[in-house]
Amino acid sequence: MGADLSTTFTGVRFQNPFLLSSAPPTESESNILRAFEAGWGGVVTKTIGLHPVVNVTGPKTKFLRADADSPHLSMKKRPGAALHSSWNWELISDKTLDWWVPRLGRVKKAFPDRPLVASIMAGSGNDTELRHWQTLAAACQDEGCDALELNLSCPHMDRQDMGSNIGKDRALVSIVTKAVKEVARVPVWAKLTPSTTDIVVEARGAFLGGADAISSSNTFTSLPLLDAETLEFEINVDGLVSTGGLGGPAILPLSLAKISELTQAFPDKSFSGIGGISTFEHALNYFLLGCGTVQVCTAAMLDSAIGPNVIRLLNQGLARFLEKHADKGWTRVDELVGLRRDRVVSQSRIRRPDEKEYHGGHETSEGYAVAPEEIETPRR
Numbered sequence: 001m002g003a004d005l006s007t008t009f010t011g012v013r014f015q016n017p018f019l020l021s022s023a024p025p026t027e028s029e030s031n032i033l034r035a036f037e038a039g040w041g042g043v044v045t046k047t048i049g050l051h052p053v054v055n056v057t058g059p060k061t062k063f064l065r066a067d068a069d070s071p072h073l074s075m076k077k078r079p080g081a082a083l084h085s086s087w088n089w090e091l092i093s094d095k096t097l098d099w100w101v102p103r104l105g106r107v108k109k110a111f112p113d114r115p116l117v118a119s120i121m122a123g124s125g126n127d128t129e130l131r132h133w134q135t136l137a138a139a140c141q142d143e144g145c146d147a148l149e150l151n152l153s154c155p156h157m158d159r160q161d162m163g164s165n166i167g168k169d170r171a172l173v174s175i176v177t178k179a180v181k182e183v184a185r186v187p188v189w190a191k192l193t194p195s196t197t198d199i200v201v202e203a204r205g206a207f208l209g210g211a212d213a214i215s216s217s218n219t220f221t222s223l224p225l226l227d228a229e230t231l232e233f234e235i236n237v238d239g240l241v242s243t244g245g246l247g248g249p250a251i252l253p254l255s256l257a258k259i260s261e262l263t264q265a266f267p268d269k270s271f272s273g274i275g276g277i278s279t280f281e282h283a284l285n286y287f288l289l290g291c292g293t294v295q296v297c298t299a300a301m302l303d304s305a306i307g308p309n310v311i312r313l314l315n316q317g318l319a320r321f322l323e324k325h326a327d328k329g330w331t332r333v334d335e336l337v338g339l340r341r342d343r344v345v346s347q348s349r350i351r352r353p354d355e356k357e358y359h360g361g362h363e364t365s366e367g368y369a370v371a372p373e374e375i376e377t378p379r380r
């Protein structure tokens, strides 16, 4: 009998814990159908909104590559270079809610047992915008969507009341989540921005608003590099650029640090890990730190648009891992979740050589009233 790859996350059953994240691989009905045929456990749609969306002229995404034998980094395609990251300034879906509604219904009819998560976005400045969130939520769940993911994290929004500008404000995160929860009959996941000082603060806001899970990370705010010959940004329109989002391998360790902070602060809550995943070993990091599912974007974009080989290898990797460790009782991914969460500690708890003590940069305990274990970063 093969390994059981299934899991239940926020009450929704997935045949495997690997999802395509909200991005170009999930921007159309045909892509989503292909993704389910390829074996993805779930799909989060490209973000759907009600406001007008017009993307920039020219490429919306490019890939930064590193040479093996020099420190050179460039978006220029060249032999022997390895992927460093993706960089994008793509907005949310430029298709309307009316365009999406019948397509969501058709996907659910074709794959009733595969979770389809609708990613949605509206503003936050007034009651009308909060009602937009509710309109989007109601329309998507009426078509059979199994969960909702709130995009509180798009890093390239001009509107101050949208995207990561909401995700940077604990109160707004809470208000928006609560507004959606008022109408939601399905679980609500809040996708937070990594571009804040302390993601635990915004996560607390989301949970106060009733979020069933946190998804992290969206892309990290970043700029493309300037070309030393032309003095032009490697991606630009008429010489101009704006900040965009970094994804792919470069953000794997960054995103893991965010996840570690989140899962330690909220050990009993649910998390969907995103950022730099292309192999099972990458995904395993997220499971061990406390994520119940993971999501993939950049690696899938580079693999026939929806990642047929990526998902095959992810499933294969999980199956092999579970078979190899069956004697430890790890028969399902759920048993791995959080196993290494508590191995991340403050610096002062790491052993020093020669039995010397370290008090986290404080003077020695003489004259210092607080025991070292109490000096750790305070819980927010």
Ligand SMILES: Cc1cc2nc3c(=O)[nH]c(=O)nc-3n(C[C@H](O)[C@H](O)[C@H](O)COP(=O)(O)O)c2cc1C
Binding pocket: 021, 022, 023, 024, 046, 047, 060, 061, 086, 087, 088, 090, 091, 092, 093, 119, 151, 154, 191, 217, 218, 219, 246, 247, 248, 249, 251, 274, 275, 276, 277, 295, 296, 297, 298, 299
């Ligand atoms: C071109 C592109 C478009 C994206 N569009 C969205 C979006 O509409 N909504 C969203 O929540 N995240 C969006 N993302 C972010 C991804 O879902 C994901 O969080 C991020 O790329 C990190 O994952 P990765 O390292 O696997 O790429 C987009 C990413 C890229 C590269």
